[in-house]
Amino acid sequence: MSGITTCDDGRDGSGGSTAAERATLCREVVVANAHGLHARPADLLAREARRWQSRIELVADAQRVDGKSILEVLTLAAEAGTRLVVEATGPDAGEALEAISRLFELKFNEHDNERNS
Amino acid sequence: MKFSDFVATDAIRAHVAAGSKEGVIREMVQALVDAGRIAAGEQEGIVKAIMKREDLGSTGIGRGVAVPHTKHPSVDRLVGTxxxxxxxxxxxxxxxxPVHLLFLLVSPPDRPGDHLRALENISRQLRDDTFCRLLKAAKGPVDIQHLLEEADAQGVAS
Structure with missing residues (x-):
């Protein structure tokens, strides 16, 4: 579970649910594939995010998008080398973060010398 | 990046005749050839490359929109329609x-950043339901051109 931390962004603390249900976990990832988060990786990412019950958000410098929407993910225009924070809120947040981080680590199964985009 | 940075105005088509995926891609590439943005001899290679990319996973990204695309060495800047x-x-x-709106992109192999910024622009604008609806209802290429210009102008303001 390396790299996963509890986010403290000031949005917690209200409502009646328990801390465990409300906690937002986050983890920094790096876009490592040469072509960045273009259509295919964005599709893989949104598909993986939709498998989980938790809310999944991606945070770039000034932008926060829904990780379950390919359209939203594409609006990040995240190039190779971009650092993003993945945030997960919900009962399966930890597992979701592990699975999504793994996609970034595997470079979305892309290899730098691939000709097709 | 704005639509006007990569959309070839002369290649916009309001009522494509083709009813199949390959047919519409062929029609759009032909429109870019007719507009002088793609060399005529490269047409087949570009259509094949776009179809090969579709085989890896459809670029129909939802909401009736598709962004068929490829890299190709015959272009020295991003062209689209x-x-x-x-x-x-x-x-x-x-x-x-089914897909009603298509944005076709051909980019130079060494410019992944431009391709990403074009996708960013397209996806950001398409989150707007009104924009999608008006595009689908466009009567002709001039209508589409005006809608793209309007979207470009609003992008400056926001």
Missing amino acids: VAVSPAGIEFESLDGE
């Missing part, structure tokens, strides 16, 4: 819905 299919085209989209 827009087409509308009022009838809708079966595109094996991610959400299974």
Whole structure:
């Protein structure tokens, strides 16, 4: 579970649910594939995010998008080398973060010398 | 990046005749050839490359929109065009819905950043339901051109 931390962004603390249900976990990832988060990786990412019950958000410098929407993910225009924070809120947040981080680590199964985009 | 940075105005098509995925891609590439943005001899290679990319996973990204694309060494800058299919085209989209709006992109192999910024612009504008609806209802290429210009202008303000 390396790299996963509890986010403290000031949005917690209200409502009646328990801390465990409300906690937002986050983890920094790096876009490592040469072509960045273009259509295919964005599709893989949104598909993986939709498998989980938790809310999944991606945070770039000034932008926060829904990780379950390919359209939203594409609006990040995240190039190779971009650092993003993945945030997960919900009962399966930890597992979701592990699975999504793994996609970034595997470079979305892309290899730098691939000709097709 | 704005639409005007990559959309070839002369290649916009408001009522594509083709009813199939390959047919509409061919029609859009032909429109870019007719507009002088792609060399005529490269047409077949570009259509094949776009179809090969579609085989890896449909670029029908949902909401009736597709962004067929490829890299190709014959272009030295990003070129693209827009087409509308009022009838809708079966595109094996991610959400299974037929495609009505198509944005086709051909980019130089060494410029992944430009391709990403074009996708960013397209996806950001398409989150706006009104923009999608008006594009689908466009009567001709000039209507589409005006809608793209309007979207470009609003992008400056926001």
